Amino acid sequence: MKLAIVVQRYGLEINGGAELHARYIAEHLARHAQVEVWTTCASDYVTWRNELSPGDERINNIPVKRFRVKHERDPLAFGRLSEVVFKQSHSIADELDWLEAEGPTSPALIAHIGRHASEFDFCIFFSYRYYHAFHGARTAGARAILVPTAERDPAAGVSIFAPIFRGVRALMYNSPEERTMIQALAGNEKVPSVVVGVGSEVPQNPQPHRFRQKHRIKGPYAVYVGRIDENKGCRELFNHFNSYLRQKAGNLTLVLIGNSILEIPKHPRIRHLGFLDDTDKFDAIAGAETLIMPSFFESLSMVALEAWALGRPVLANAKCDVLKGQCIRSNAGLYYDSEAEFVETLRAIEFNKWIAGSLGKNGRQYYRDHYDWPVIERKYLAMFQQLAEAPQAGSSFEPTPGWMERRRATCPPAAQVVAATPTGPSVAPEMTIPRPAGPVTPPLPRRPQTPDRGRQSQGRPSSQGGRRPQRGGRRSSSHGPGAAR
Amino acid sequence: MPDFNVRSDAVNVEQIMEQIRARIREKRGVDYTEAQIKELASVKLEKFLDPRGVRSDLLEQFRRAQPNYAPPELPNFAFEDQTLFESTRGPLRFIRRLLQPILKLFFNPNPLIQALNIQSKLNASAAEREAKRDAARFAFDQLHYEVMHNLVIETTRLGIEVKNLKMRLESMASRLEFNERRARALESVVVYRPAAEDRPVQENRREESRRDEGRRQENRRSEPPARPLPTPSAPAVEVAASEVTPAAADISPPTPGVPEGPGQKSRRRRRRRGRRGSGAAAAIMGGTEQSGADQGGDADSGDADDAAIDSETELELTGNDDATEQSADRRESRPEPFEHAFGAQAHPAEAATGDPAGAPASPSPAVRPTEDQPEEPTSSKPSAPEQ
Numbered sequence: 101m102k103l104a105i106v107v108q109r110y111g112l113e114i115n116g117g118a119e120l121h122a123r124y125i126a127e128h129l130a131r132h133a134q135v136e137v138w139t140t141c142a143s144d145y146v147t148w149r150n151e152l153s154p155g156d157e158r159i160n161n162i163p164v165k166r167f168r169v170k171h172e173r174d175p176l177a178f179g180r181l182s183e184v185v186f187k188q189s190h191s192i193a194d195e196l197d198w199l200e201a202e203g204p205t206s207p208a209l210i211a212h213i214g215r216h217a218s219e220f221d222f223c224i225f226f227s228y229r230y231y232h233a234f235h236g237a238r239t240a241g242a243r244a245i246l247v248p249t250a251e252r253d254p255a256a257g258v259s260i261f262a263p264i265f266r267g268v269r270a271l272m273y274n275s276p277e278e279r280t281m282i283q284a285l286a287g288n289e290k291v292p293s294v295v296v297g298v299g300s301e302v303p304q305n306p307q308p309h310r311f312r313q314k315h316r317i318k319g320p321y322a323v324y325v326g327r328i329d330e331n332k333g334c335r336e337l338f339n340h341f342n343s344y345l346r347q348k349a350g351n352l353t354l355v356l357i358g359n360s361i362l363e364i365p366k367h368p369r370i371r372h373l374g375f376l377d378d379t380d381k382f383d384a385i386a387g388a389e390t391l392i393m394p395s396f397f398e399s400l401s402m403v404a405l406e407a408w409a410l411g412r413p414v415l416a417n418a419k420c421d422v423l424k425g426q427c428i429r430s431n432a433g434l435y436y437d438s439e440a441e442f443v444e445t446l447r448a449i450e451f452n453k454w455i456a457g458s459l460g461k462n463g464r465q466y467y468r469d470h471y472d473w474p475v476i477e478r479k480y481l482a483m484f485q486q487l488a489e490a491p492q493a494g495s496s497f498e499p500t501p502g503w504m505e506r507r508r509a510t511c512p513p514a515a516q517v518v519a520a521t522p523t524g525p526s527v528a529p530e531m532t533i534p535r536p537a538g539p540v541t542p543p544l545p546r547r548p549q550t551p552d553r554g555r556q557s558q559g560r561p562s563s564q565g566g567r568r569p570q571r572g573g574r575r576s577s578s579h580g581p582g583a584a585r
Numbered sequence: 586m587p588d589f590n591v592r593s594d595a596v597n598v599e600q601i602m603e604q605i606r607a608r609i610r611e612k613r614g615v616d617y618t619e620a621q622i623k624e625l626a627s628v629k630l631e632k633f634l635d636p637r638g639v640r641s642d643l644l645e646q647f648r649r650a651q652p653n654y655a656p657p658e659l660p661n662f663a664f665e666d667q668t669l670f671e672s673t674r675g676p677l678r679f680i681r682r683l684l685q686p687i688l689k690l691f692f693n694p695n696p697l698i699q700a701l702n703i704q705s706k707l708n709a710s711a712a713e714r715e716a717k718r719d720a721a722r723f724a725f726d727q728l729h730y731e732v733m734h735n736l737v738i739e740t741t742r743l744g745i746e747v748k749n750l751k752m753r754l755e756s757m758a759s760r761l762e763f764n765e766r767r768a769r770a771l772e773s774v775v776v777y778r779p780a781a782e783d784r785p786v787q788e789n790r791r792e793e794s795r796r797d798e799g800r801r802q803e804n805r806r807s808e809p810p811a812r813p814l815p816t817p818s819a820p821a822v823e824v825a826a827s828e829v830t831p832a833a834a835d836i837s838p839p840t841p842g843v844p845e846g847p848g849q850k851s852r853r854r855r856r857r858r859g860r861r862g863s864g865a866a867a868a869i870m871g872g873t874e875q876s877g878a879d880q881g882g883d884a885d886s887g888d889a890d891d892a893a894i895d896s897e898t899e900l901e902l903t904g905n906d907d908a909t910e911q912s913a914d915r916r917e918s919r920p921e922p923f924e925h926a927f928g929a930q931a932h933p934a935e936a937a938t939g940d941p942a943g944a945p946a947s948p949s950p951a952v953r954p955t956e957d958q959p960e961e962p963t964s965s966k967p968s969a970p971e972q
Contacts (some may be wrong), residue, residue: 104690431598434605444605458596 101133101484102219106227108204110139110164111152117402118249120132122226125247126162127298128477133484136220137164138212140232146173146574148204151401167209177201186254186515192433192506195260205231214239223329223482228264229255237264244268244493245483247296250278252421257517262286267497269487272338274400274482276526277421284521294483297400299473302409303379308387311380315373317570320450321353322415324390325381325403326395326462328360328372333417334392338365340394340442349443352452357384378430386410389456390449398422408463413449415442425525432463438563488522612759624897664701 107122114120137159137448140148148169159573181198184190206445213236219501223240225233228248237244246268250256265271265286273279283289299323327332341354344363356364356372359382364372376384385391386580391407393416401423404414414425414433418441427433436442436450449456469475662668670681688694 142937428598431596434598434601440609441602441605444609445602448601448605455601459598462596 101131101221103133103135104138104213104217104220104223105129105226106209106213106223106232108140108143108232109145110137110166111143112159114143116145117399118227120402121247121249121368123159123162124298124301125224125476125480127160128160128473132477133221133446135162135439137162138209139164139166140169140206140209141166141359142169142204146175150162158473161457165296167206167212169204169206170208171205174201175205185258185511187513189509189513190511191502191509192260192465194509195511196259196506197236199227199256199260200229200403202229203231207425210235210239215264215473216242222269222487222557225268229258232262233520234264237268238380238497241497242269244440245272245487247272247274248278248282249274249399250282252277252281252518252523253397254513254515254518256281257514257521259511259514259517260518262288263498266291269492270294272483272485273297275422275425277425278399279554280526281518281521285517292486294479294482296476296479297405297471298402299471299476299487300402300406301378302406303382305380306386306410308383310385311387314380315355315357315371315384317353317371317387319351319353320389321355321359321371321387322390322392323355323384324392324394325357325385327358327363327434328356328364330362331396333396333419334362336417337392337394342367343439344443344446347443348448352389352446352450355384355388357381362515380428382406382410385412388412390415390446392415393420393423396420396421401426404433405467408460408472409467411460413459413463421523421525426466428525429464430461430466432466434459436531447536491506611752612756659783662705664697664698666698666702669698 105122107119107125109116109119110123111119113122118376122137126137129135131247141146141152141154143151149172150168153168154166154168157166158464160183163541171306178198178201181194181201184194185198203491209232213223217240220243223236223243224245224247225237225240226247226249227233228246228250229458233246237246244267248265248271257282265282266288271279271282271288271291273282273293273295274297276295279293279295324334324337326332337354344350346350347368353369353371357374357376359375360372364370373380373384384401385407388407390413391404393401393404393414394417395401395417401416404416404426405421405570407414408430414423416427416435417431417514418424418435418437423433424435427435434445436445449459670678670685672678672681
């Protein structure tokens, strides 16, 4: 089986959620199929500047083809069009202009998809909202599988995306909340879909003491991992934590890991460590009392999954349906909706070791049941098998409206459309694929063995630049083709 | 990575959150919704608290809506006696003036001219008055607006203060309730036990005193009965303080490291009272029976109750050590004569009784070791009563 993965950015140094998700999926599916990645030369998601060389390269033994971006993003034009599309009645032409302004506009990538998609069994597109996914999925036709990575933001309500959600062969959702929202927006219940998410490369033996020693962290602490940004809810986090400090509610120190674009309050119990490598990050999470996720919008929080994988409880922002839903479904995290709740939940986790331990244990089980790599791989493979058994002749995408139709200002404001969709966490238990007792047997014919195969399966490509954590023995000993490997 | 052996199935996040919310409600007294909190937060309190900080543009808007008042130019005309016959044309004006006497043959125009003249003057004065009134009303409007504006500000400020006070009151009420509950809970659960390090010492002392008592009894059997009586002039309290008895150990001030149990202080106070009227001293002064009889008259029921309680407490504290201590408690807690209580037995005027030389050679029954006095010291001083 041949798979093409199409994503806006790709590389070891690119740590964006969807991009990392795509890389992990590519590397894990490469054990079962021949995988190729098609992406752009951009590494900055704000400008889409061509910073990487076009052409072929191999990253962790995965062939990667890069294509140039036609033009960088003009923030002013994009902001103006976003204002029109999100808040005013507008036309489809406006939406297409907005998509073009958002980028990464790479006609060369789309042309390549048009030329070579037929050589692949499936083309998996990541992030519905970008140029490459919209035009690429239409170009790939019946081979297009979409991993939307959709958050509850106004972009989801842009009307040109609904035909994409209805037209792709399958959708791989990150969470039940995401599926509920997209189905409400596009009415695509008939399209095969599954809630998959993504796993993580969590080390089996993190060393919290090493982290404490290295960064001189004393006493109990709560950790936040991610970009320190107002959009990620960090300002609210600082306000709430200041209240926690003012009330002398506990002894926790807030440890912040990640690059900051927000002023961090000066307090001895708020420590900003900057960007850390994965080893330090996992050590920090493993030693923390809890991981705090203050983000308002998340499609899936990988760092929350990593905390659960390490047996640590999560304290999430209840305004984010996805995080709240995960906390409820997993029984592995608490959530806050106000300052008082933040303080009390943090106190509960800090002082009630039974609750913290139980949450952590549930989290570990939740991760193993739903987000461990063998489970993720089996969900993808099962979907490929399902699609292969019911082949589709042609593209099911609805035709693009004509010139006149595109210019009628009949589209409602996107923010209004999203606001009308159902909200709230999904508390129904997620579908669980039983963990395989032995090695995962791919349901589809495996690609011919290559000389690289043995090396690939034995250990995940070795860490480059120290960014990748070492793989634990559990997975390699019990699951996956790696076990066969 | 720490692993907890817990009953994970029992954790229900939604239940925990409910409990946390209930706790918040209990603490704050009222559970504000997010919208209410936002509404409260949107009030710029500091602006209202500091009048100089009020920068409302409402007044400016009001002024813009009502531009500066200018009295209107009302149409009016001066009406004089020749006004009716005036004309811009000179011949016509000449003909009218020429024919004026003929007109006056038909009617008298003078009253009409006069009335119109007066009316013209009235119009002018009315217009002037109206203009003045408008100007005054305009000024009053602005004044009213400012008054209303200030009233609104003050009302808002008061409303916010009332809300804050309500919240503080609720908070204090909940704290008070919590403290009361805590106090009740503490009172109900605290049972005094001697500190762990004190017990062996006490037991050793008791054991020692038992041995001493045994030795004394043997000595008494072997020795002649003549034995120097204890010096009654020594104050009983001092004696008690110098004695090393379990009772003295009990009443000694707590060591700094050992916290004093609740009720211990009052118990100590009662012991002191009892000691002042110690049975041993009373016996030295006048014999047990007499003393008891004397004391009976001055019995203070409160003290007696306290002593009874005390003896029960002591029983509880020491367990089933010996019944002698209980009986000693009961005996020594009896009311005492006033002079005994204040050390009158040591007064020089009573040297006859206080002088050990004048004391009877045979030991007084009161000082003879009995079961009621299990801890008589080996020294010649009278023992301090134990409660």
